[in-house]
Amino acid sequence: MKSALKWDVVAKCGTTKARAAVLTLPHGPVNAPVFMPVGTQGTLKGITPDQIEGLGCQIMLNNTYHLGLRPGQELLDTCGGAHVFQGWNRNLLTDSGGFQMVSLLKLAEITEKGVQFESPHDGSLMLLTPEHSMSLQNSIGADIMMQLDDVVSSLTTGPRVEEAMWRSIRWLDRCIKAHKKPESQNLFAIIQGGLDPALRKQCIEEMVKRDTPGYAIGGLSGGEEKDKFWRVVSQCTDLMPREKPIYCMGVGYAEDLVVCVALGVDMFDCVFPTRTARFGNALTATGTLSLRQAKFKDDFRPIEEGCDCIACKSYTRAYLYTIVTKETVGCHLISIHNTAYQLRLMRQVRESIIEDRFPQFIHKFFKDLFVEKTAYPEWAVNALKSVNVDLIQGEEQP
Amino acid sequence: MTSPLKFQIKQASTKTSGAGESARCGTFALSQPASTVPDQQHVKRTIETPGCLMYSQKGAVPHLTPDNLRQQSFGGVNVSLEHILQTDQPGSFSKWPETSPISQFNGYKFTLSEYLRLQDLITFCDLRDYSFAADTFRHPTSPPAKKLASNTDHHTVLSTPKGIRQLTLDGYLKTVRHYRPDVVVAMADTIAETTTPNEKRVRKSVERSLKWLDQILLERNGQDGTIADRRVEEEKKRRRERKEKKRNAAAAAKAAGEQQEHEQKQEQDQVHGEYKKGEEIYIEPIPSEPWTDVGLFVTVGGAHLEESRVWSAQETAKKEGVDGFVIDTLSLSELDKDSRLKHVQTSLAHLPENKPKLLYGLHAPEDVLEAVAMGIDLFDTSYPFQLTEDGKASLYYYGPRPAGQDKSNSNTLRSINLWDDEHGDKFVPILEGCGCYACKDNKHTRAYINHLLKTHEMLATVLLMGHNMYQYSQFFTLVRESIQDGTLQENSVAFGATFGKEPIRTLEKHPNQVIVEAALQKRNQRLDGAEEGVVGVIGMGSAVPSLGAAVGAEDVEMEDGNKSNKKRHESDEAGEDGGSKDEVVEKKVKKAAESSSSPL
Numbered sequence: 001m002k003s004a005l006k007w008d009v010v011a012k013c014g015t016t017k018a019r020a021a022v023l024t025l026p027h028g029p030v031n032a033p034v035f036m037p038v039g040t041q042g043t044l045k046g047i048t049p050d051q052i053e054g055l056g057c058q059i060m061l062n063n064t065y066h067l068g069l070r071p072g073q074e075l076l077d078t079c080g081g082a083h084v085f086q087g088w089n090r091n092l093l094t095d096s097g098g099f100q101m102v103s104l105l106k107l108a109e110i111t112e113k114g115v116q117f118e119s120p121h122d123g124s125l126m127l128l129t130p131e132h133s134m135s136l137q138n139s140i141g142a143d144i145m146m147q148l149d150d151v152v153s154s155l156t157t158g159p160r161v162e163e164a165m166w167r168s169i170r171w172l173d174r175c176i177k178a179h180k181k182p183e184s185q186n187l188f189a190i191i192q193g194g195l196d197p198a199l200r201k202q203c204i205e206e207m208v209k210r211d212t213p214g215y216a217i218g219g220l221s222g223g224e225e226k227d228k229f230w231r232v233v234s235q236c237t238d239l240m241p242r243e244k245p246i247y248c249m250g251v252g253y254a255e256d257l258v259v260c261v262a263l264g265v266d267m268f269d270c271v272f273p274t275r276t277a278r279f280g281n282a283l284t285a286t287g288t289l290s291l292r293q294a295k296f297k298d299d300f301r302p303i304e305e306g307c308d309c310i311a312c313k314s315y316t317r318a319y320l321y322t323i324v325t326k327e328t329v330g331c332h333l334i335s336i337h338n339t340a341y342q343l344r345l346m347r348q349v350r351e352s353i354i355e356d357r358f359p360q361f362i363h364k365f366f367k368d369l370f371v372e373k374t375a376y377p378e379w380a381v382n383a384l385k386s387v388n389v390d391l392i393q394g395e396e397q398p
Numbered sequence: 399m400t401s402p403l404k405f406q407i408k409q410a411s412t413k414t415s416g417a418g419e420s421a422r423c424g425t426f427a428l429s430q431p432a433s434t435v436p437d438q439q440h441v442k443r444t445i446e447t448p449g450c451l452m453y454s455q456k457g458a459v460p461h462l463t464p465d466n467l468r469q470q471s472f473g474g475v476n477v478s479l480e481h482i483l484q485t486d487q488p489g490s491f492s493k494w495p496e497t498s499p500i501s502q503f504n505g506y507k508f509t510l511s512e513y514l515r516l517q518d519l520i521t522f523c524d525l526r527d528y529s530f531a532a533d534t535f536r537h538p539t540s541p542p543a544k545k546l547a548s549n550t551d552h553h554t555v556l557s558t559p560k561g562i563r564q565l566t567l568d569g570y571l572k573t574v575r576h577y578r579p580d581v582v583v584a585m586a587d588t589i590a591e592t593t594t595p596n597e598k599r600v601r602k603s604v605e606r607s608l609k610w611l612d613q614i615l616l617e618r619n620g621q622d623g624t625i626a627d628r629r630v631e632e633e634k635k636r637r638r639e640r641k642e643k644k645r646n647a648a649a650a651a652k653a654a655g656e657q658q659e660h661e662q663k664q665e666q667d668q669v670h671g672e673y674k675k676g677e678e679i680y681i682e683p684i685p686s687e688p689w690t691d692v693g694l695f696v697t698v699g700g701a702h703l704e705e706s707r708v709w710s711a712q713e714t715a716k717k718e719g720v721d722g723f724v725i726d727t728l729s730l731s732e733l734d735k736d737s738r739l740k741h742v743q744t745s746l747a748h749l750p751e752n753k754p755k756l757l758y759g760l761h762a763p764e765d766v767l768e769a770v771a772m773g774i775d776l777f778d779t780s781y782p783f784q785l786t787e788d789g790k791a792s793l794y795y796y797g798p799r800p801a802g803q804d805k806s807n808s809n810t811l812r813s814i815n816l817w818d819d820e821h822g823d824k825f826v827p828i829l830e831g832c833g834c835y836a837c838k839d840n841k842h843t844r845a846y847i848n849h850l851l852k853t854h855e856m857l858a859t860v861l862l863m864g865h866n867m868y869q870y871s872q873f874f875t876l877v878r879e880s881i882q883d884g885t886l887q888e889n890s891v892a893f894g895a896t897f898g899k900e901p902i903r904t905l906e907k908h909p910n911q912v913i914v915e916a917a918l919q920k921r922n923q924r925l926d927g928a929e930e931g932v933v934g935v936i937g938m939g940s941a942v943p944s945l946g947a948a949v950g951a952e953d954v955e956m957e958d959g960n961k962s963n964k965k966r967h968e969s970d971e972a973g974e975d976g977g978s979k980d981e982v983v984e985k986k987v988k989k990a991a992e993s994s995s996s997p998l
Contacts, residue, residue, distance in 0.1 A: 042849065046856030048835065051465065071822070071849045079825045079845065087841040297484070298493040300508075302500055313502055314464045314515040322456055322484070326559070328856055329458040336463070 002182040003213035004143070007245055011354040016387035017237055017264035020353040023245055025143040026184050027083065027091040030058040032245065033261045033349055035342045036093060036269040041066045042086040045274045046332045047339070049087045055309070055340050056347070059091035059143070061269050064136050068097060073139045081141025092142035093269070095249070096133045099151055110150055112167065130174040134187075138180050146216065146249075147175040149190040154224035161194035164219075168192045169206045176210060188247060190218035195228050197235055204239045215240050216247040217265070226379035230259065234386060237264030254283065254345055258365055259383045261349055262358070273338035280324035282311075282334050283341045285368045289317065291334070296321040309340035359389045366391055399619065403581065403693040403721040404429045405447075405754045405775075410882050420746070420773035421881045423447060426473075426754055428520065428580055428693075440506070440517040442580065443473035447754065447775040448766070448881075449874050451476040451522050452867075453529060453783055456559070457514045460783055461856075461863040464515050469835055469864065471871050474520030474580075476778050477510070478527040479565070479573065480556035488572035510577035522695075523579035525565070526556060528728055528758040529780035531590060548591040548599075551606065552627075555590065567610060568624060571617050574689060581693035581721070584614050589701060589729040600701045600729075604710045611696055615719050620688030629681045636679070694719060695756065698745050699726040702733065707741055711748035722754040725774070735760065739768055746773050762900035763794060763812075763873055767890040770877060782866030786859055789817040789851055789908060791828040792869040794897045796876040797889045800831065812897045814844070816862065817908040821848040834868035836861040854914050 006024040013019065023030040037044055037052070040063040044052055052060065062082050071085065079085050082092055098115055109116045114129035130148040137145040148171050150164040172189050179187050189207040193199030207215065217236045220229050233248060240246055247267035248260050257268055273283060280292040284304040289296070291303075302312040303320070311320070311333035323330035352361035362384060370376050373392055381391045407424040427444040445451070451474045452459045452467075459467055459475060484490065494513075498506045506512055511521045546555040546562060553564040565573075570585045586607035589595045595603070616623030698714050700706030714720065725745050730738045742757060749755065756776035757769050766777060785792060790813045814821065814828070824844040827837035836842045842861050850858035880886040907915075 041853040041855055042846070043853075043855045043857040046860055048466070048857065048860060049841070050835070051463070054465075066853070070853055071845065075823055075845065078823065079843070085843075085846055085849075087846070298490060300493075300495050300499045305501070310463055310465055313500065316499060316513070319457070319513060322482070323458060327456050327458050328461050328859060329463055331856065332461075332463050332860070 001176060001187070001211045001213065003186060004182065004184050005186050005213050005245075007214075007243065009243075011356070013262075013353050013358045014356050015359045016262040016384075016389060017234075018261045018349075018353050018358055019242075019264070019266070020350045021245070021266060023266075025059070025091045025186070027089060027143050028058060030091060031347070031350055032266045033257075033346055033353075034059060034267050035257060035346045036061050036267065037274060037339050037342070038063070038269055038271045039086070039088075040271070041070070042082055044339070045278070045335045046328060047336055049089075051310075051336060052088070052339075053090065055336065056343055057090070057339070059093060060088070061093050061095070062086075062140060062142060064094045064097035064133065064140060065099075067094075067140055068136045073136055076139045076141075081139065083141060091144070092140070093144040093146075094137050094140050094142040095146045096148040097128060097136060098133065098148045110164075110167075112170075114148070130171045131178040134175050134178040134180070138185065141181075142185065144186045144188055144214065145179075146188050147172045147190055147212075149192060149218055151192075151219060152194065154195055154220055154229075156194065161196060162199055165192045165194075165199050165203050168218075169203065172207060172210055172212075176212070186213040188212055188214040188216050190216045190249070191236055191240070192219045194219055195224060195232055197232075200232060200235055201239060204236065208241055214245040214247060214267075216249050216267075218249055220248070220250070226377065227382060230263065230379055230383035230386075233260055233265065234263045234383070254342070255366070255369065255377065255380055257342075257345065258349065258362060259380050261353075262362065262384055262387050262389060270342075273342050274335050277334035277338045278325070278331050280330070280334060281338075282320075283338045285341075285345075285365075287369060291317060291320050291324045294321075303334075303337055304341070307337065307340060307344070309337045311337040359394075362389055363391065363394065399690050399719055400429065401693065401719075401721050402429050402691050403427070405722070405752070407752065408882070410884060421448070421770050421886055422773065422775070423878050423881050424754065424775060426520075426775065440511075442520055443518060445473035445520060445776070446874075446878060448770045448777070448877055449473065449775070450777045450779050450870065451520070451756075453778045453780040454478070455481055455527075457482045459779075461786065461859045462867075466835065466860065466864060468518075470867050472519075472779065472867070474522055475514075475516050476522045476524060477514065477516075477579070479523060479525045480558050480563070481527060482514075483556070483558065483563070483565070483573060485558075485560055485563070488569055488576060491572070491576040494576070507578070510579050520581065521579045522581045522583075523574075523577060524583040524695075524724070525554060525570075525585060526588065526590070526728075528588075529761070529778060531557070531728060545592065546590045548589075549587045549603075549606070554585055554587065567613060567627070571614070571624075571686075574692060575687060578689070578692060581695055583695045583697060583724055584611050586610060586697040586699065586726075588697060588699060588726055593729055593732040595701050595729055597703060597706075600699075600703050600706045604700055604706050604713075607697065607699060607710070608713050611714065611717060611720075614694070615717060617686055618689050618692070618694065618719065620686055620690075622683040622686060625681055625683050629679055632679050632681060693721045695722040695724050696720050697724040697726045698749065699729070700741075700745070701729040702737075702741060704741075704744055707744045708748055711745045715749050720753070722756065722776075723749050724756045724758070727757070727759055731759070735765065739765075739772070742769065742774070743772055763796070763897070764890075764894055764899060766873075767877070767886075767893065770881070771886065771890070779867060779870055782863065782870045784903075785813060785866045786862040788815065788903070789858070789862065789911065790815050790866075791847075791862055792866050793829055794869070794873070794893075796873050796893055797880060797885070812900070815908060816844060816847045816858070817851055817910045818848075819910070821845060824848075828865050829869075832865065832868065834865045836865045852910060852914055854918055 004026055007021060009019050009021045011020040021032040023032050036059050037057060038061040042062055044060060067076065067082060076082060076085060083089060114127045116125055116127050128148070133148040150167040150171065152161055152164045168190065175187060189210060189212040191200065191203050191207060193203045217233055220232060237246055245266045246264065248265045250270060251257065251260055251268045252270050253272060260268065280290060282289045282291055282303045289303060296317040299317040301317055302315065303317060304312055315333065320330060320333065324334060349358070349361065352358045366376055376391055384391055404427050405424055407422050410423065424447040425444050426447050428442050431442040432440070450472050452470070452472050454475050454477055457477055495508050498504065498508050498512045503512060503517070510523065511517050514521070546557055549555055553566045556563045556565055567585060574582050587603040589599065589603050613623035696714050698711045700710040714723070725742050727738055727742065730741055738760065746755065754775040755773065757774045758778060760769055761777055761781040782792070792813050794812045821844040826843055827840050828844060829837055847858055847861055880889045
């Protein structure tokens with residue numbers, strides 16, 4: 001399949017499955033591993049495009065479902081796509097719109113044709129098909145678009161999982177056929193198969209044949225145990241083509257990012273940093289600060305020493321305590337900080353891979369965040385052990 | 399005492415006669431704009447007058463982070479004590495660090511300017527948020543500003559986010575000494591408990607304000623300004639103690655049956671006792687730290703009574719060390735504009751010409767023009783903020799139609815409301831040729847802002863605020879030019895003819911806004927363990943300081959059964975917009991307005 005991207009690995013970790021790369025997309029290069037902030041409705045929570053660029057962000061997400069509603073396909077076609085619409089000149093990635101359908105709508109039903117649901121207004125049947133998803137995403141014009149997949153919860157068992165896997169393959173074919181702009185938009189396939197290694201293997205084999213520019217690991221939508229989650233991720237990265245980017249959708253917290261990079265994942269997205277910001281929670285290397293708490297009233301330090309975001313270069317926790325959740329500026333500042341935190345984390349991860357000291361970085365990261373080894377999440381310890389990093393017995397080297 | 403402030407009036411290049419003669423251009427700055435430690439990094443801006451201080455809430459200009467704030471050309475920020483003074487302050491000021499804990503400002507004394515990241519902006523500190531208190535821009539949905547209890551001889555009353563608070567002179571002085579703003583307004587008895595004070599109350603307010611002013615001026619010079627108050631307190635205390643002693647002695651004597659002896663003792667006390675009524679008590683004067691580096695503005699009041707206004711202005715004008723005047727209009731808020739301006743004029747007539755005057759409220763462009771013509775130098779930016787909260791964007795201009803402004807843009811409108819459906823498909827900037835960060839390079843369009851409003855995204859107010867503030871500063875720039883070249887009157891008349899008057903703010907929200915907010919409320923109700931303090935809507939959150947910030951689409955948890963997923967599956971956001979379903983699937987996409995009008 002035609003590809004509108006280039007994937008150049010610049011370094012491989014000597015210990016884990018991690019790699020550092022440059023992903024060149026139509027709207028510019030992206031350093032990988034990469035965390036993509038989520039600007040659902042064509043905006044990143046009160047932060048201007050200039051500010052997002054200033055944070056070093058090279059790619060962010062828009063949500064097809066939401067943009068399809070508002071402003072809608074027609075308007076996007078008129079103005080030339082989501083980049084122009086929101087004044088963002090760097091890269092965008094859109095999901096298929098399918099997940100919202102399934103998760104939001106009580107009356108959604110998956111059929112072979114697509115996702116069918118009843119309009120709440122008049123009860124008439126409506127349908128989101130692979131073709132329509134492609135059409136919408138073509139209008140949005142994101143540099144990376146996702147296939148419409150048949151998503152099942154990872155907690156589902158039984159034949160439904162396999163059915164969804166095969167259907168996702170069939171829908172991938174329909175997406176590829178319907179995709180009108182492969183020269184400027186990259187379609188990624190989404191590997192399904194639940195928690196079943198055999199199904200995952202089969203799905204990968206089939207989807208790889210379709211030769212899409214990149215692949216995502218889907219269906220790990222939470223609810224499953226983390227210890228199962230990482231095994232699926234690791235299996236996928238083992239089997240997926242290594243000369244293409246691998247994207248794990250919906251991940252995640254800082255520790256999830258670090259572990260998944262070690263397992264070989266290149267791309268991530270998560271609403272958590274910006275969402276939690278609106279509740280006044282600031283992310284730092286040593287944990288989360290709930291700035292609404294009275295204990296910060298007389299804390300005259302910046303959120304995080306060494307952070308160069310505008311919040312940390314301007315204000316103390318004591319002042320932020322008085323404005324978070326009360327003034328919009330408070331919200332913007334924490335959103336900027338949390339986004340800066342995530343992007344900085346990935347930058348540091350990437351640098352450590354290039355300098356081949358990623359394992360040391362991992363040790364330090366966990367120590368800073370969890371302090372005591374007894375507090376290290378077991379799933380993370382297991383996952384890292386599988387790629388030769390022993391958090392418990394191993395030593396962090398200078 | 400050399401003033402820490404410098405106000406220089408410029409000569410107009412052409413003289414005009416008649417109306418507008420009192421208008422003048424000037425520059426308002428600190429005498430020492432550059433800090434001397436450690437490396438001259440902070441250089442305070444100058445305010446060109448007539449000009450503005452930026453209105454703030456809780457010490458921050460609404461919607462503008464420090465970087466976006468500095469794209470505005472205004473030179474200073476107005477900070478209200480009632481917004482920022484915490485419940486345990488001034489007491490807990492002792493917990494503040496001496497110097498800035500922010501590494502890039504290492505070594506700078508940690509004053510209010512540092513704390514609020516306003517180092518390069520003139521920090522003007524007043525006690526109350528007069529724009530809000532006067533209801534001059536009350537948001538339709540917020541409750542009216544509280545009528546506070548009356549100030550007393552001992553304290554003034556503030557309306558803080560945590561409730562009503564009394565601030566004594568002592569507390570005020572401690573605060574000023576600690577904050578060290580560039581300019582502070584003297585504590586005054588501005589009448590807040592009624593808009594129809596009687597003559598006695600008005601006279602009291604002027605008297606009290608003048609008394610406090612005298613004390614403040616003494617303290618500012620390092621002298622003991624509160625000695626008289628402390629003497630009164632000591633007198634009271636001793637009288638109390640004496641009464642207490644008498645009572646105890648009487649009780650004891652009674653118990654011991656020594657009534658007679660007790661009476662004898664009492665007589666002795668009268669002669670040899672510690673306190674004899676009428677006797678002067680010696681109070682040790684406390685040397686105080688001067689704060690002559692802080693500029694002082696004084697409020698001249700007198701409510702609606704001409705005699706009182708004259709008295710207040712005349713007496714205040716006599717005082718040495720006053721750097722500027724605030725013309726009080728708080729108790730005039732129920733009068734029509736012309737009456738208010740008349741009272742302003744009364745005050746102005748008795749104030750020295752060479753000092754700057756600030757006026758709150760009366761901030762719509764045509765009001766500004768009238769006030770400028772009378773000689774007012776400083777205003778605040780609550781007007782552009784008010785427009786922003788309503789979803790409006792300014793289009794007015796002053797003087798000849800600026801180059802680059804498209805005639806076909808129907809520029810005779812003062813403003814547009816970006817909530818209106820008609821903007822939904824307009825891929826043009828708010829104002830062609832406008833240099834603000836929203837409009838510049840046609841980066842953000844009317845359609846986009848309309849979309850942001852309808853999706854309840856905070857970027858809407860960030861863009862609108864940037865634009866409205868920019869337009870307001872442009873307006874002032876052009877007004878200043880008109881004063882200089884003698885065209886003020888002519889341009890002001892033309893402005894009125896072109897743009898009319900600011901429409902009265904109704905108590906109704908835009909219908910589209912009602913719909914969006916209803917959907918949001920519904921979603922928030924469904925939030926599991928919703929965290930308090932975050933429910934709020936555009937327009938409401940900022941008008942009432944204690945309400946939460948605006949919240950966006952992601953605060954929705956997924957429907958049915960996926961609660962455990964909420965942490966994990968965050969890439970695909972659950973936006974619980976109802977009628978939306980139709981939109982995605984139908985080939986013919988309905989307009990954004992319609993989709994948002996059908997909540998689930």
